[in-house]
Amino acid sequence: MEGLDRAAVVDTWVKKYRRKYLRAIRHPFILGIRDGSVEMSSFRRWLAQDYLFVRAFVPFVASVLVKAWKESDDNFDVDVILAGIAALNEEIAWFKKEAMKWNVILDDVEAEKINLDYCNFLESLMSSEVSYTQSVTIFWAIEVVYQESFAHCLEDGSKTPDELKDTCHRWGSEGFGHYCQDLKNIANRRLEKVSDDVLVKTEASLLCVLEHEVEFWNMSRGAN
Ligand code: HMH
Numbered sequence: 001m002e003g004l005d006r007a008a009v010v011d012t013w014v015k016k017y018r019r020k021y022l023r024a025i026r027h028p029f030i031l032g033i034r035d036g037s038v039e040m041s042s043f044r045r046w047l048a049q050d051y052l053f054v055r056a057f058v059p060f061v062a063s064v065l066v067k068a069w070k071e072s073d074d075n076f077d078v079d080v081i082l083a084g085i086a087a088l089n090e091e092i093a094w095f096k097k098e099a100m101k102w103n104v105i106l107d108d109v110e111a112e113k114i115n116l117d118y119c120n121f122l123e124s125l126m127s128s129e130v131s132y133t134q135s136v137t138i139f140w141a142i143e144v145v146y147q148e149s150f151a152h153c154l155e156d157g158s159k160t161p162d163e164l165k166d167t168c169h170r171w172g173s174e175g176f177g178h179y180c181q182d183l184k185n186i187a188n189r190r191l192e193k194v195s196d197d198v199l200v201k202t203e204a205s206l207l208c209v210l211e212h213e214v215e216f217w218n219m220s221r222g223a224n
Contacts, residue, residue, distance in 0.1 A: 009191035009199070010137065010184055013206060020210045025148040027217035033168065034153045036161050039222070043164065044102050046220035048109040051095040053216070056119040057142070058088050060126055064139050067132035074189075077136070080182045084139075087179070094170065101163075114219040118212040125205065133190040134202045140183035141209040146171040147180045 014021055029046065032038035061084055068077040099106045111119065125135055150172035153160045160168055170176070191199065 063126040071132040137187040
């Protein structure tokens with residue numbers, strides 16, 4: 001019974017924190033993309049800042065890969081994370097191309113404080129003191145916020161402008177959805193077996209991700 005109870009820890013957290021989760025995946029910035037009302041200056045700010053975020057996200061994901069290699073009993077984990085790193089390589093190239101389309105000079109962009117705070121949080125999780133289970137759960141959470149957000153902009157009834165669709169497909173596509181599902185399955189499999197201490201830490205850091213994501217959208221929108 002206990003196995004059954006804890007089989008889907010991540011899902012119980014998403015339910016428990018539904019309101020916070022919705023705030024991250026249905027933010028006014030995303031709703032503005034979906035209904036076409038987003039300011040182009042906001043979109044350009046998001047693009048530039050997210051490029052810097054992704055550059056910092058890569059070493060974090062690399063740290064998750066190292067932990068998977070050391071701690072995981074399933075080769076599948078390394079395969080999924082490695083595919084994630086490969087996708088991030090492609091994503092960085094995409095940002096450079098997209099930035100040209102929007103006349104954003106990436107080399108001139110400085111990270112805003114909210115972005116730096118998020119990147120520092122990621123860096124704190126790169127420590128070898130942080131367990132693989134916690135890291136991979138956080139990795140899933142960061143990816144799924146974008147997946148759910150941008151998929152919403154592609155659903156029936158959305159009025160996403162054509163020039164923003166490429167961005168939405170990057171994270172809102174079915175393929176990215178499957179990848180997030182793989183990460184979620186890994187997180188759930190690991191969380192089933194860990195100590196209460198790791199569970200408590202992971203739950204707390206999951207909430208931090210949701211808060212950082214909301215702040216990141218606020219910053220992009222220019223609400224700060
Ligand atoms: C801020 N969160 C932020 N940027 C991203 N690119 C992702 C999540 C998903 O990759």
